Amino acid sequence: MKDFLIVGAGLYGSVIAHELTRKGYSCIVIDKRGASGGNIRTEMREGIMVHEYGAHIFHTSDEQVWKFVTDLVPMSPFVHSPVACFKGSFYSLPFNMHTFKALFGTSEPEEARARIEKEALEEKMRIVKERRSKESGSSARTSYNDVTDQDPEVDQTCKVSRNTGTTEKNIEDIRDRFEEDREIKEFAPANLEEQALVTVGRTVYETLIKGYTAKQWGCDPRMLSADIIKRIPIRYTYKEDYFNDRYEGLPSTEAGGYTGLIDRLLEGVEVRLDTDYLALREQRDPDTWYKDPGLGLAKRVIYSGAVDEFFCSCYGPLAYRSLRFEQEELETDDFQGHAVVNYTDSESPFTRIIEHKHLTADYRPSGRPFTVITKEYPKLFAEGDERFYPVRDNVSMERYNKYMELAAGCPLVAFGGRLGSYRYLDMDKVIKAALEDAGRLRDGGEERNTVKNDSDTV
Numbered sequence: 247m248k249d250f251l252i253v254g255a256g257l258y259g260s261v262i263a264h265e266l267t268r269k270g271y272s273c274i275v276i277d278k279r280g281a282s283g284g285n286i287r288t289e290m291r292e293g294i295m296v297h298e299y300g301a302h303i304f305h306t307s308d309e310q311v312w313k314f315v316t317d318l319v320p321m322s323p324f325v326h327s328p329v330a331c332f333k334g335s336f337y338s339l340p341f342n343m344h345t346f347k348a349l350f351g352t353s354e355p356e357e358a359r360a361r362i363e364k365e366a367l368e369e370k371m372r373i374v375k376e377r378r379s380k381e382s383g384s385s386a387r388t389s390y391n392d393v394t395d396q397d398p399e400v401d402q403t404c405k406v407s408r409n410t411g412t413t414e415k416n417i418e419d420i421r422d423r424f425e426e427d428r429e430i431k432e433f434a435p436a437n438l439e440e441q442a443l444v445t446v447g448r449t450v451y452e453t454l455i456k457g458y459t460a461k462q463w464g465c466d467p468r469m470l471s472a473d474i475i476k477r478i479p480i481r482y483t484y485k486e487d488y489f490n491d492r493y494e495g496l497p498s499t500e501a502g503g504y505t506g507l508i509d510r511l512l513e514g515v516e517v518r519l520d521t522d523y524l525a526l527r528e529q530r531d532p533d534t535w536y537k538d539p540g541l542g543l544a545k546r547v548i549y550s551g552a553v554d555e556f557f558c559s560c561y562g563p564l565a566y567r568s569l570r571f572e573q574e575e576l577e578t579d580d581f582q583g584h585a586v587v588n589y590t591d592s593e594s595p596f597t598r599i600i601e602h603k604h605l606t607a608d609y610r611p612s613g614r615p616f617t618v619i620t621k622e623y624p625k626l627f628a629e630g631d632e633r634f635y636p637v638r639d640n641v642s643m644e645r646y647n648k649y650m651e652l653a654a655g656c657p658l659v660a661f662g663g664r665l666g667s668y669r670y671l672d673m674d675k676v677i678k679a680a681l682e683d684a685g686r687l688r689d690g691g692e693e694r695n696t697v698k699n700d701s702d703t704v
């Protein structure tokens with residue numbers, strides 16, 4: 247019997263298996279898929295490293311994590327700088343001076359900042375005004391209304407700038423006057439749309455956020471919590487790097503991409519693919535399996551599958567978003583001239599197209615026109631789909647906390663990784679968590695399902 251049964255040969259399970267094996271523990275890793283690597287799996291196709299589950303760019307500012315990865319595989323340099331396509335026009339992401347130049351014609355940071363701030367303030371004023379008029383009947387008038395009623399110039403300013411896109415009046419003066427207004431000052435966005443409008447204004451919102459968000463979440467942005475996009479990165483520079491981290495890159499083609507990294511992590515570890523923990527468990531006596539969650543294979547279990555599934559969804563399922571990937575092999579040298587293009591209009595049914603060869607810094611052409619692209623279609627999770635993004639809404643978080651209470655009563659099982667912790671985690675965070683969890687388990691600490699009363703919702 248092994249020391250640990252690790253469920254999931256994704257990044258989390260593989261790092262834990264590697265660390266525990268290095269320290270002399272025996273591990274067996276199982277995965278219900280037919281291949282290891284989980285969602286970071288890559289496959290070589292005619293010299294192109296294909297990311298099977300969407301583009302994965304490794305980025306971190308954590309020295310320990312970067313060293314851990316680069317000790318295992320050489321990294322090829324890569325700088326992520328996606329572009330957005332809205333109805334055939336292209337814009338830089340995240341929002342930067344190239345974006346503002348294309349949208350507004352502004353070349354200087356202060357010009358762009360003034361334009362964004364003006365639009366954002368106009369939206370705040372409009373929303374406050376609408377809220378007040380909804381409450382009409384109430385005799386109380388906001389100082390905003392007081393000012394606009396007394397000063398038609400103010401409304402005129404908003405109309406002029408909305409229609410022409412130019413600042414005709416001194417927006418600073420108006421802002422100063424309105425910022426004194428209690429309702430403007432204490433303004434709390436009621437939903438994602440309001441949050442975006444009062445941060446980046448209507449032009450950026452409607453061109454680059456609205457359609458994309460609606461497709462990503464499958465609903466009107468007004469139905470979504472403002473918290474989802476609390477921080478919208480805006481850069482008043484021409485810098486186009488998407489990430490601000492100190493290190494960025496991808497495991498080199500020579501090293502086998504992410505699959506090479508996983509292979510290195512799992513060297514010397516017994517791995518059984520096409521093996522579903524829940525199916526194995528079903529074959530056992532339902533009244534006694536919990537005394538032996540290692541199912542006769544190991545003394546203890548590390549579980550990186552979905553926590554609700556583990557507990558048979560007894561408190562109800564947790565919400566997830568899924569994705570459908572449509573992969574195409576094309577007889578052309580270059581399909582879109584870029585690694586990642588986000589489609590931000592609502593007419594295109596996909597959210598992004600990846601052209602894999604542009605992610606492969608050390609790509610070697612095969613000698614014939616050839617490229618591989620993947621279109622990503624977001625969808626609501628349904629039974630049989632892959633769970634990609636946890637939707638941490640209030641109902642799900644309440645259920646998740648209850649599952650964690652159950653987990654606390656299972657000392658032989660530790661939950662971790664993206665699905666085990668029901669949290670979107672970038673790869674560097676997964677590695678960090680796996681290293682810490684492995685350290686705790688190794689040092690004889692009891693498995694503690696520490697994520698209790700987790701109230702971080704979307």
Ligand SMILES: Cc1cc2nc3c(=O)[nH]c(=O)nc-3n(C[C@H](O)[C@H](O)[C@H](O)COP(=O)(O)OP(=O)(O)OC[C@H]3O[C@@H](n4cnc5c(N)ncnc54)[C@H](O)[C@@H]3O)c2cc1C
Binds near residue numbers: 276663
């Ligand atoms: C579309 C997309 C793009 C992303 N892009 C980036 C990026 O650019 N940069 C970045 O840092 N991060 C990115 N991520 C996040 C990254 O994918 C995760 O950090 C990482 O894959 C999490 O690893 P994991 O092992 O926790 O989960 P997973 O990769 O999901 O692995 C879990 C494994 O457990 C197996 N499993 C589940 N249940 C069972 C069961 N009952 N029995 C047996 N096996 C089971 C699954 O088959 C799976 O292989 C992206 C995520 C998505 C969805």
